[in-house]
Amino acid sequence: MGESRPLMEHRLLVTGYGGFVAGSVVWQALGGGRWDVHALSLLEGPQERERFHCRQFDLCDEAALEAAFAEIAPAAVIHAAALADIDFCQSNQQSARRVNVGVTAQLARLCSRSGAKLILCSTDSVFDGVKGMYTEDDPPRALNFYAETKVEAEGVVRGAVPNGVVTRLGLVMGLPVLGAGNSFLARMQESLKRGQAVKFPANEIRTPIDVITLGRALLELAENTFSGTIHLAGSTRINRYEMACFLAGRLGYRPELVGATDSNAIAGRAPRPNDASLDNAQARRVLATPMLTLSDGLDLVLRMKELQQGGQAPRA
């Protein structure tokens, strides 16, 4: 273990840069002016530019992660990298555990040693979906292996990093701002554009958060003094079929292309919680970033996508 350098107050480390959530974080951090952003990705990153640096390596490479962390000496880390495909995790449990728990544990050790603030992206899926509108005090009960790894990762952060933050994200809605990643809306739009029907479970209830608000909230948590667990979720509680109908309608697609299904009837799918809606009262209390309704969140996503396509930096 090498000696840790003093923290670089203006340096932010973001993992999972090629992904959906981290792309929004990085784009907004660069628009904000507060941070020098150091992004870690499995994929080759874009060219370095002012206040942006990207390194490419597998986060499971402990030596590479330790060396990068020591060089960067970040003041805060937003840990968005994960194996986030629930069904992939169910059938690849060793990899899922290595990435979702192992990498988090190493980052937790590095942050606790240096004093950097660690912000972990966890999930609404840690709950069993029986009660709904879960608060931060409700006990998790994982129904699938992905959720088990997230519960474990949460415990690691709470146990090792006194100024750590566990964020539990509602279903993330939006279009990728940088990179690609796990956007159901982008996939749905692709199908609808081709005139292909899509189906969403009517018995899965969520509190979707738009990816722009989520990026802002994660950055705010990197900058403020909050520590502990916080639910980052939108202010609309809705089932996934109705949500898809709403989004398709607003984007100008034929509503009859969207059908309802039952999550328990999809063969080979790992179990999901039915009602994993999150209570966002604490986020509304402690964050300046407002937790939006689904409709306002979609407006924000579309506005920011236009800005980004015009090559402009975001402004809050």
Ligand SMILES: NC(=O)c1ccc[n+]([C@@H]2O[C@H](COP(=O)([O-])OP(=O)(O)OC[C@H]3O[C@@H](n4cnc5c(N)ncnc54)[C@H](OP(=O)(O)O)[C@@H]3O)[C@@H](O)[C@H]2O)c1
């Ligand atoms: N999207 C949602 O609705 C949602 C909801 C709740 C919680 N979350 C959580 O939010 C976080 C971000 O999710 P997301 O939607 O942005 O997922 P994503 O698009 O799949 O991004 C995850 C990123 O992690 C990277 N990664 C995985 N293993 C890696 C490794 N060994 N080394 C380096 N990078 C690695 C992936 O790189 P590659 O693409 O190159 O594999 C990917 O870019 C995750 O922790 C997820 O569990 C997401």
